[in-house]
Amino acid sequence: xxxxxxxLYIAYFRQKFKKTTKTAKLRYNIAGVLTIIICFExxxxxxxxxIPLLSCFLKPVIAILxxxxxxxxxxxxxxxxxxxxxxxxxxxxxxxxxxVLGFYMFIGTLEGVTYFLDIYDSAFNLLILLTTAxxxxxxxxxxxxxxxxTLFFILFLLFGxxxxxxxxxxxxxxxxxxxxxxxx
Numbered sequence: 001x002x003x004x005x006x007x008l009y010i011a012y013f014r015q016k017f018k019k020t021t022k023t024a025k026l027r028y029n030i031a032g033v034l035t036i037i038i039c040f041e042x043x044x045x046x047x048x049x050x051i052p053l054l055s056c057f058l059k060p061v062i063a064i065l066x067x068x069x070x071x072x073x074x075x076x077x078x079x080x081x082x083x084x085x086x087x088x089x090x091x092x093x094x095x096x097x098x099x100v101l102g103f104y105m106f107i108g109t110l111e112g113v114t115y116f117l118d119i120y121d122s123a124f125n126l127l128i129l130l131t132t133a134x135x136x137x138x139x140x141x142x143x144x145x146x147x148x149x150t151l152f153f154i155l156f157l158l159f160g161x162x163x164x165x166x167x168x169x170x171x172x173x174x175x176x177x178x179x180x181x182x183x184x
Contacts, residue, residue, distance in 0.1 A: 010066075031065040034058050076179050083175040087168045094164060095130065098156050099123040105152060111142040129153070130160045 041054050064071050081088075099122035106112035115138050116122045128134050135157070142149040 027065050031062050034062050034065075038062070076176075079179055080172060080175040083178075084168065084171045087164075087171045091130075091160075091164050091168060094160060095123055095126050098152075099126050102126065102152060105149075106142065109142070109145060111145070111149070114141055126156065129156065130165070132157070132161070 037054070038058055045051065064074050096119075099116075099119055103112070103116045103119055103122045106116045115125045125134065125138055129138050135153075139150055139153045142153070
């Protein structure tokens, strides 16, 4: 509450004593209204012992409205995501293809019941596997039944980690470099 009140105080005096454009005034007014909504929600939530839900989503919006550097960074990230959407689509298609393959490959096995129960769980677990957060855990049930089944995971990781993730990094870097050159 103190941070929100401080932001309102700063915005009020910035708007009052500094010459601002119409868009800046509109931005401060929107942020002020959102801040008041958050304050009311927090007060009501505390009084009826409920978790405030709306304020969790509005706090980042308010921060973006108040802080210019954060707003510029946010817009550049959105432009980078637009530029890299093709690479992201390729990665998600790769994960979806391997999740369907894994779902049908591990039907009726311990691996299928544990990690490849349906297509959604398969895709989610393979997305986590692409980050190598669950690497040995997801492969061990298949390895204990048939060591040749680990070839599925090795192929997935080799192509995904060493080609697709490096491609994504290169596309992000190129997009970032282009956006940085546009600013200068």
